[in-house]
Amino acid sequence: MQDLINAVVELMEEEALELTKKYLGDGKSGKEVFEAYQKGMAEIGARFEAKEYFVPELILSGELMQAGSELIKPYLSAADSAADEKKLGKALIATVEGDIHDIGKNIAGMMMDIAGLEVKDLGVDVPTKTIVEEAKNWQPNIVGLSGLLTLAYDPMREVVEGLKAAGLRDKVKVIVGGGQTDEHVCKYVGADIFATDAMVNVTYAQKWLGGK
Amino acid sequence: MTDYSKLYDERQKRFEDAVALRKPDRVPMIVMPEYFPARLSGYSIKEVMYNPEAMSQAWLAYHEKYQPDRADNPFRIRGFGSLLEVYDFQHLKWAGHGLPDNMAYQFVELELMKPEEYDHFIHDMTDFMIRRYWPRVNKSLAAFEKLPPFNSEISYLFGLYGPVAFLDPEIRKAVETVGRAAEECAKILASGRALGMKYKELGFPPSSGALTQAPFDTLSDFFRGTKGLMVDLRRRPDKVMAACEKLMPVMLEVALRSTKASGCPIVFIPLHKCMDTFMSQSQFEKFYWPHLQQLLQELIKNDRIPWVLMEGVCNDRLNSFRNVPEGKMVWHIEGSDIRKAKEAFKGVACVRGNLPVSVLVTGTPDDVRAECKKLMDLMKDDGGFIFDTGVNIGDASIENVDAMYEYVREHGAY
Numbered sequence: 001m002q003d004l005i006n007a008v009v010e011l012m013e014e015e016a017l018e019l020t021k022k023y024l025g026d027g028k029s030g031k032e033v034f035e036a037y038q039k040g041m042a043e044i045g046a047r048f049e050a051k052e053y054f055v056p057e058l059i060l061s062g063e064l065m066q067a068g069s070e071l072i073k074p075y076l077s078a079a080d081s082a083a084d085e086k087k088l089g090k091a092l093i094a095t096v097e098g099d100i101h102d103i104g105k106n107i108a109g110m111m112m113d114i115a116g117l118e119v120k121d122l123g124v125d126v127p128t129k130t131i132v133e134e135a136k137n138w139q140p141n142i143v144g145l146s147g148l149l150t151l152a153y154d155p156m157r158e159v160v161e162g163l164k165a166a167g168l169r170d171k172v173k174v175i176v177g178g179g180q181t182d183e184h185v186c187k188y189v190g191a192d193i194f195a196t197d198a199m200v201n202v203t204y205a206q207k208w209l210g211g212k
Numbered sequence: 213m214t215d216y217s218k219l220y221d222e223r224q225k226r227f228e229d230a231v232a233l234r235k236p237d238r239v240p241m242i243v244m245p246e247y248f249p250a251r252l253s254g255y256s257i258k259e260v261m262y263n264p265e266a267m268s269q270a271w272l273a274y275h276e277k278y279q280p281d282r283a284d285n286p287f288r289i290r291g292f293g294s295l296l297e298v299y300d301f302q303h304l305k306w307a308g309h310g311l312p313d314n315m316a317y318q319f320v321e322l323e324l325m326k327p328e329e330y331d332h333f334i335h336d337m338t339d340f341m342i343r344r345y346w347p348r349v350n351k352s353l354a355a356f357e358k359l360p361p362f363n364s365e366i367s368y369l370f371g372l373y374g375p376v377a378f379l380d381p382e383i384r385k386a387v388e389t390v391g392r393a394a395e396e397c398a399k400i401l402a403s404g405r406a407l408g409m410k411y412k413e414l415g416f417p418p419s420s421g422a423l424t425q426a427p428f429d430t431l432s433d434f435f436r437g438t439k440g441l442m443v444d445l446r447r448r449p450d451k452v453m454a455a456c457e458k459l460m461p462v463m464l465e466v467a468l469r470s471t472k473a474s475g476c477p478i479v480f481i482p483l484h485k486c487m488d489t490f491m492s493q494s495q496f497e498k499f500y501w502p503h504l505q506q507l508l509q510e511l512i513k514n515d516r517i518p519w520v521l522m523e524g525v526c527n528d529r530l531n532s533f534r535n536v537p538e539g540k541m542v543w544h545i546e547g548s549d550i551r552k553a554k555e556a557f558k559g560v561a562c563v564r565g566n567l568p569v570s571v572l573v574t575g576t577p578d579d580v581r582a583e584c585k586k587l588m589d590l591m592k593d594d595g596g597f598i599f600d601t602g603v604n605i606g607d608a609s610i611e612n613v614d615a616m617y618e619y620v621r622e623h624g625a626y
């Protein structure tokens with residue numbers, strides 16, 4: 001199915017979806033077709049890392065992946081779906097309370113997903129309590145706190161304090177991300193690292209959790 | 213007694229010297245205060261958004277305390293709570309409307325123009341604005357979506373009977389809303405003019421006389437949405453180009469008109485979507501830079517001074533940005549590498565920036581002084597530099613802002 005993989009990587013949407021239908025119609029298993037998409041997405045991730053692909057390509061690939069998955073879903077068994085569980089680890093991400101920006105967070109989430117993390121996205125303007133509760137229940141390896149505005153610093157810090165109070169701080173790595181984060185903010189918040197670039201998250205996630 | 217007109221002239225010259233890459237008497241210092249002055253005077257953001265007297269008083273107090281080299285007139289884009297309410301404005305959430313009373317407004321991403329509407333926009337932008345855009349961005353004008361097109365209202369054979377559409381009670385109500393908006397606009401603009409006069413009396417020239425944007429940013433921010441336009445770059449690149457070409461003269465005209473009306477030639481141009489990580493260099497060179505470059509050249513040709521704020525990190529774009537006429541404009545750095553900017557714009561353009569606001573929000577006055585020193589040591593040199601922060605100081609602590617102004621005042625002389 002190299003032609004399907006290529007169509008995904010080159011973001012030829014119509015061709016990719018046509019090929020998906022063709023292979024499924026020809027009797028290929030849902031799992032095999034899905035794997036072609038995964039291979040395509042991995043290459044897209046690599047191109048993003050190599051600065052050949054940027055946000056337009058990443059958004060398009062997300063849409064293509066979704067459209068493809070819709071076609072494949074009826075052909076997947078329960079066992080196939082279970083086998084798709086991400087191996088590297090779990091990342092809980094959110095834009096913190098008071099801030100409604102989500103573009104950076106979404107890109108970061110997509111890149112971590114492509115890199116093999118299971119990503120749970122709590123959305124924007126998420127109260128501190130919700131993030132801490134979710135961290136307690138879902139037990140992620142990484143908590144990613146996003147914010148575009150300088151007003152996000154205090155809520156980020158409150159989340160870290162909340163994680164400490166819940167006895168979770170030494171069990172998770174905390175990343176703060178967004179255009180206004182830097183080393184001052186990282187220290188103020190008590191995060192492990194700051195990220196102004198989606199690839200930083202992936203690099204550290206792989207370092208912490210032992211990826212490639 | 214202070215000679216304010218002398219102070220005004222000195223400040224003008226200080227800025228002009230920096231723009232022309234000469235060495236001023238001292239480093240000009242201007243920062244974007246956002247709603248910081250409200251906090252300084254003990255007002256909530258909601259109070260100053262709705263109360264012009266409170267706003268004027270707070271902003272005058274800020275300028276008298278810190279004596280920046282140019283004045284921030286907040287009315288048009290900060291003191292407009294009552295007008296936003298009349299419009300039931302959808303592109304912002306603000307204090308009392310989706311946000312707490314003491315929070316600065318935030319932009320809401322919307323796709324106000326659908327992908328299939330490019331042709332309408334390109335073919336007849338004004339018609340698109342009145343019958344599609346206004347009704348969507350201003351909920352109280354939603355009924356305008358029902359209006360018929362007006363391009364066939366021609367003399368007595370085609371025309372005369374178009375106004376029957378206005379019998380629709382919802383359209384009538386929307387027309388009344390426009391009337392109420394007009395009244396609010398007049399009040400806000402009058403407050404702005406009064407404050408501007410007061411600034412002049414106190415020796416502060418204005419920060420800018422107009423605001424405009426790169427055509428790509430206008431299309432992205434306000435029409436297609438960030439995500440929509442990013443996808444269009446691959447799915448319908450020709451439409452994107454045509455729309456940017458359509459917008460270029462509009463973005464130029466609005467800047468020329470406003471600067472002429474205000475008498476201040478400085479045109480503020482914040483850049484939003486050209487960051488290194490947002491698009492490839494070839495996408496940037498094709499879709500973003502040509503129209504922006506043309507805009508800058510036209511403004512400069514008309515004796516305007518572009519002040520361009522590169523939001524985010526734009527290190528890879530500096531090589532393009534340096535292709536502008538010498539000594540005629542200001543490049544304001546936010547997160548880009550200021551060393552690289554200094555190198556790129558040497559002998560070309562004035563560099564402005566970029567004390568990290570993070571230190572003003574999270575650090576101590578000592579941290580602030582250390583960062584100020586670092587920046588001044590690097591940038592002061594032989595002129596062509598304006599001290600500013602990377603982004604606005606809305607969330608900065610007062611003692612840190614005090615420390616910043618004091619440091620630059622003490623060490624700014626050439």
